[in-house]
Amino acid sequence: xxxxxxxxxxxxxxxxxxxxxxxxxxxxxxLAGGSRQLHSLPDYHxxxxxxCCGLPAVLLLILWIIFSGHVISAxxxxxxxxxxxxxxxxxxxxxxxxxxxxxxxxxxxxxxxAILVAAAEELNRLTQISRWSVTxxxxxxxxxxxxxxxxxxxxxxxxxxxxxxxxxxxxxFCACVAVFTTFGIIFSVLFESLQFFQSVPVVDFIFGLxxxxxxxxxxxxxxxxxSFGAVPLFVGTLLVSAVAMVVAVPIGLMSAIFLGxxxxxxxxxxxxxxxxxxxxxxxxxxxxxxxxxxxxxLRDLGQGYGFSVSSESALxxxxxxxxxIIPFISSLSDDVxxxxxxxxxxxxxxxxATHSETVIRVVIPAALPGxxxxxxxxxxxxxxxTMIVVMASGLAANMTFNPLDSxxxxxxxxxxxxxxDQEFDSPKTLxxxxxxxxxxxxxxxxxxxxxxxxxxxxxxxx
Amino acid sequence: MNTSATFGVGTPSESDFRDxxxxxxxxxxxxxGHVTVGSVEIQAAKITARGVNIxxxxxxxxxxxxxxxxxxxxxxxxxxxxxxxxxxxxxxNRMNDTIDGCKIEGDIRIDGEDxxxxxxxxxxxxxxxxxxxxxxxxxxxxxxxxxxxxxKIHGLAExxxxxxxxxxxxLRRAGLWDExxxxxxxxxxxxSGGQQQRLCIARAIAVSPEVILMDEPCSALDPIAxxxxxxxxxxxxxxFTIAIVTHNMQQAARxxxxxxxxxxxxxxxxxxxxxxxxxxxxxxxxxxxxxxxG
Numbered sequence: 001x002x003x004x005x006x007x008x009x010x011x012x013x014x015x016x017x018x019x020x021x022x023x024x025x026x027x028x029x030x031l032a033g034g035s036r037q038l039h040s041l042p043d044y045h046x047x048x049x050x051x052c053c054g055l056p057a058v059l060l061l062i063l064w065i066i067f068s069g070h071v072i073s074a075x076x077x078x079x080x081x082x083x084x085x086x087x088x089x090x091x092x093x094x095x096x097x098x099x100x101x102x103x104x105x106x107x108x109x110x111x112x113x114a115i116l117v118a119a120a121e122e123l124n125r126l127t128q129i130s131r132w133s134v135t136x137x138x139x140x141x142x143x144x145x146x147x148x149x150x151x152x153x154x155x156x157x158x159x160x161x162x163x164x165x166x167x168x169x170x171x172x173f174c175a176c177v178a179v180f181t182t183f184g185i186i187f188s189v190l191f192e193s194l195q196f197f198q199s200v201p202v203v204d205f206i207f208g209l210x211x212x213x214x215x216x217x218x219x220x221x222x223x224x225x226x227s228f229g230a231v232p233l234f235v236g237t238l239l240v241s242a243v244a245m246v247v248a249v250p251i252g253l254m255s256a257i258f259l260g261x262x263x264x265x266x267x268x269x270x271x272x273x274x275x276x277x278x279x280x281x282x283x284x285x286x287x288x289x290x291x292x293x294x295x296x297x298l299r300d301l302g303q304g305y306g307f308s309v310s311s312e313s314a315l316x317x318x319x320x321x322x323x324x325i326i327p328f329i330s331s332l333s334d335d336v337x338x339x340x341x342x343x344x345x346x347x348x349x350x351x352x353a354t355h356s357e358t359v360i361r362v363v364i365p366a367a368l369p370g371x372x373x374x375x376x377x378x379x380x381x382x383x384x385x386t387m388i389v390v391m392a393s394g395l396a397a398n399m400t401f402n403p404l405d406s407x408x409x410x411x412x413x414x415x416x417x418x419x420x421d422q423e424f425d426s427p428k429t430l431x432x433x434x435x436x437x438x439x440x441x442x443x444x445x446x447x448x449x450x451x452x453x454x455x456x457x458x459x460x461x462x
Numbered sequence: 463m464n465t466s467a468t469f470g471v472g473t474p475s476e477s478d479f480r481d482x483x484x485x486x487x488x489x490x491x492x493x494x495g496h497v498t499v500g501s502v503e504i505q506a507a508k509i510t511a512r513g514v515n516i517x518x519x520x521x522x523x524x525x526x527x528x529x530x531x532x533x534x535x536x537x538x539x540x541x542x543x544x545x546x547x548x549x550x551x552x553x554x555n556r557m558n559d560t561i562d563g564c565k566i567e568g569d570i571r572i573d574g575e576d577x578x579x580x581x582x583x584x585x586x587x588x589x590x591x592x593x594x595x596x597x598x599x600x601x602x603x604x605x606x607x608x609x610x611x612x613x614k615i616h617g618l619a620e621x622x623x624x625x626x627x628x629x630x631x632x633l634r635r636a637g638l639w640d641e642x643x644x645x646x647x648x649x650x651x652x653x654s655g656g657q658q659q660r661l662c663i664a665r666a667i668a669v670s671p672e673v674i675l676m677d678e679p680c681s682a683l684d685p686i687a688x689x690x691x692x693x694x695x696x697x698x699x700x701x702f703t704i705a706i707v708t709h710n711m712q713q714a715a716r717x718x719x720x721x722x723x724x725x726x727x728x729x730x731x732x733x734x735x736x737x738x739x740x741x742x743x744x745x746x747x748x749x750x751x752x753x754x755x756g
Contacts, residue, residue, distance in 0.1 A: 348601070350593035
């Protein structure tokens with residue numbers, strides 16, 4: 001039986017086990033004189049039975065999925081005469097793939113050596129045996145679990161704490177998935193970056209002022225020596241992000257103060273969701289809005305005043321990105337502002353402070369940690385944002401602080417380096433991972449700094 | 463008035479409580495057009511309230527209250543929960559303005575000036591009529607900044623030295639100076655509950671108000687902290703006019719010169735404190751202070 005079907009079967013067993021366990025518990029309760037004679041409610045006994053039935057069998061299935069393929073292919077390969085292997089270590093793997101392909105009918109049997117065809121048939125046979133045996137074994141394990149759990153159900157059985165503990169482990173497992181995924185991403189980026197730094201020195205990458213990631217595929221090609229100085233990219237990123245924050249922080253913060261402090265309830269009920277709609281617009285839509293509407297408008301406006309504005313400028317991308325980020329800042333800040341206790345506002349008003357004095361001197365300082373957290377989140381968003389800058393800020397790696405010029409950002413370069421067919425051993429492709437790593441480190445450092453700042457200046461009201 | 467005629471002798475039955483809550487007031491000696499008994503008017507009044515009605519939406523919380531608050535005196539407002547005493551207190555410095563749907567009718571004057579006149583500046587009024595709340599609510603700032611808050615926003619101090627002096631003076635008057643003089647720049651929220659409440663009083667008196675309103679200032683404090691605050695109220699009453707809402711009748715008896723008894727949004731009786739607690743004029747007042755309900 002296929003693994004997916006087997007999993008469904010085991011889940012069905014577990015569901016049945018729930019009813020068996022609960023029925024048994026109800027029966028025992030009746031004999032003992034009511035369900036209050038049981039330590040745990042019948043539902044808990046049902047869940048306990050289902051866990052005993054399902055969990056070991058599913059674990060067995062997972063182990064089988066992980067190991068059976070390797071074991072079977074090793075058995076098949078070992079049965080071949082030694083001379084069939086190619087010399088290098090990858091040869092064994094290639095051969096295993098070939099046999100698997102023959103077995104699945106991807107490669108026609110007609111042209112293959114007889115010995116490989118025989119190995120493929122052996123592989124199919126072993127796979128069949130293994131599937132049937134795991135089906136039988138897992139079913140047995142789940143039935144044994146069911147019967148064992150059912151036989152243990154007595155008025156004294158403490159099912160509730162056991163089910164409760166299993167919930168804790170399930171939650172812990174989910175938390176682990178998130179953490180391990182993060183580590184996985186970090187390590188994958190890290191290893192590829194190390195490979196990159198073998199061909200391009202770290203110092204050249206971090207402090208180099210020129211970015212031109214061209215590498216030759218053949219020796220006789222022109223422009224074969226690429227330069228990988230990442231500074232222009234980071235300058236571009238910071239320039240676009242800075243423009244975005246200049247737009248988003250004041251507008252976002254002030255609209256949050258308006259919503260939280262001044263707006264009437266009925267206004268707030270409509271204004272807040274309306275503002276949050278901004279967060280729901282796909283960034284690609286913002287992107288063409290920036291490229292097709294804002295950028296030409298800025299160029300024409302600049303011409304009118306005698307500035308030369310590039311048709312793809314950091315300003316256009318930054319402005320639109322700022323608008324995109326407004327809801328992050330306003331929504332988070334509004335939440336923390338409304339969470340400031342009314343008693344503090346009353347205290348200030350009763351001293352004869354005006355509404356705005358109260359907001360500036362009492363409410364904002366008390367809400368500061370949350371506001372800074374919102375802004376940090378927004379900055380991370382701005383630095384990592386890709387679509388808007390791809391469309392609106394250009395590809396030229398200009399080393400400039402002039403927002404009217406076109407710039408390129410780290411994320412844009414990662415996109416251009418990694419889209420299309422790529423070979424993963426050239427520095428050009430690997431540079432993307434190094435850029436990703438440095439970007440990640442920068443946002444990490446920014447977050448740490450923000451946490452320290454908040455800790456230092458927070459005014460705690462609890 | 464004769465209490466036995468309205469409540470009978472002994473413990474009131476369940477229905478007596480319900481009757482008082484439901485507002486069917488005729489059988490407990492309270493009529494729709496109830497007129498406050500005792501001495502509503504007083505010589506040298508600081509605040510005069512006449513015909514005050516307060517509404518929360520459609521619900522009327524205060525019915526036709528008339529009372530004078532004497533200068534440099536303490537008036538205690540007592541009464542069962544929900545009788546409107548806090549609502550009335552908050553109307554004296556227009557803190558009810560911050561509550562949606564709260565509407566006030568009638569005439570409240572401080573030194574003859576109409577509190578609810580459109581010309582009156584609320585900010586200036588609140589600087590003259592300070593308030594201390596039920597739960598200590600120091601700002602999440604240092605002790606110094608808490609006390610300096612009022613002087614700063616009203617521009618009372620010209621120099622830093624002036625401000626230092628004001629802070630010290632206020633903390634001394636609130637009896638807190640000796641306890642906090644070595645940690646003026648630590649957070650006010652780190653103090654104990656009683657210290658926090660004295661800090662709030664110091665904060666209120668730092669702007670030299672004429673009147674201080676206190677809304678159950680001791681209800682969150684232990685007996686020792688309460689005793690300190692009561693001493694403080696006694697001292698402050700030489701220079702300030704104080705109106706205090708309290709659930710604690712002993713406290714009212716200890717700190718106040720006059721006592722006002724509220725019931726179901728009506729002011730039942732105002733009299734010198736001694737008389738209210740020894741020889742109340744109204745049967746409801748007597749029932750309340752003898753613990754029949756509340």
